[in-house]
Amino acid sequence: MNFMTRTFGGRQATRTAAVLQVQMQSATSNRAVADAPPATSLASDDSEVSFGPFRLIPSRRLLLHGDTPLRIGSRAYGVLLALVENAGQVVSKETLMLRAWGRVHVEECNLRTAIANLRRALKASTGHVYVATDQRRGYRFVAPVTFASVSALRRGLRTPLSKIVGRDDEIVRLLDDISCHRLITVVGPGGIGKTTVALSAGNLALSRKLISEAVLVDLSTVEDPNLVPDAIRVSLGIGRQTNDPIKDIETLLSNRRFLIVLDGCEKIVAAVADAAESVLAVAPNAKVLATSREPLRADGERIHRLGPLAMPDSSYLGSIQTQNFASVELFADRAAARVRGFELTEATAPIVARICRQLDGIPLAIELAASRLDAFDLPILTELLDGHFSLHMLGRVTALPRHRTLAASLDWSFDTLTDEESIVFRRLSVFQGPFGFDAAREIVSDDQLASGDVSSIIARLSAKSIISTGTGHAQGKHLLLSVTRTYALGKLEQSGEKNIVLERLARFREGMSKQDGIGA
Structure with missing residues (x-):
């Protein structure tokens, strides 16, 4: 050993020192490049980058x-990661080799092989070029990329903590709509359970692999219609890549089977319709499920109307029969959660049935009433619900502001009305039951509101789920649900028109009575 060292020591030491010096200089240079922060770091475990139909998940x-x-090999993967982090910029060969091989010394031909493998894999899948060569400098990723947070792209939607009552059939029907249509709007009055049904159907669609991913976009806080596309982009976890949100959404979604749930659309329906159409146009495998108190009136829209829970009629039913109605079941379930030992009996069943009828089978109203059993017993609660008390029952503090009271829910709808719609709405409150167009025109119209306009305004109020359509013997007529009518009466009193409108109603009924007498 000593002989060999002495024999070759001089020349070998000089050569070894030179090689070490070159390697150290190269490592130092590479380290300087590596230490420079990339344009976008993917070091976080909560990151994802999309380009074309591809998704890169570093974690x-x-x-x-x-x-x-897509299998591309560990070296090609390291090269790809470095390129997309600096998309649009030239990345030196030294940096790419350092990212793919670390401190292991390799020849440049190995990098060329990794680049070739990467190009071949990406081009074979799409036919497009993603990596360009910059002579003597390095390589550049030339496709537009979108960076997103993986946590924002939840594979599932949130699920309610409370039991869902009486909506199984609706959820299955909505699932069928999701499987057959790309744009579905769940339409119904405030508090009817649109969001609950939409999220449940969305999660069921995920479990049955009708879609791969889903995200909820809360539009109830968006006041500027121009910001709807931005709200969708943010909910998808996309950073601002361009000035065009739809373009960024297109880059992320590409061909992914994505369900976007747009919740609370009624105040900006036109903007939501435009955004939904734009997203669906650039993302061929995406679907949009919206909730709104009125249809979006968008191209290809499938409307899924959601009505009240089933209620017992006014005839007496025993506890066993009564609990088969969804509205009663919901009240009993929520009451038992508030009052230990609550159950339906022969004595309580008819009272609960009456409460559910008073509240029109609206889930939110029933839940709010059941929550008051810790303060009032059933008979007193029933009496209170005949007045304005029903509008101001407090709900969960964690609920959306528009769902904390019935008044807040109705305020939300009332704020969407035009001046003419507001006038018609409050004046119709003098009708205690179903009414026809003829009666409405006589009562509502005056010098400021033409009789011929009343029918179209009622149609608009019906589309906004503020006026309900009669069923059974009242088919072909309209009516205000009890809680809605109580709210509208309050608006009529505030307007100072109540006595005038009631006088019109009295004259109309008197005239109808005379006609009936002549006909007899």
């Missing part, structure tokens, strides 16, 4: 083409 060292994993 899982995974490249997906749509939903299918």
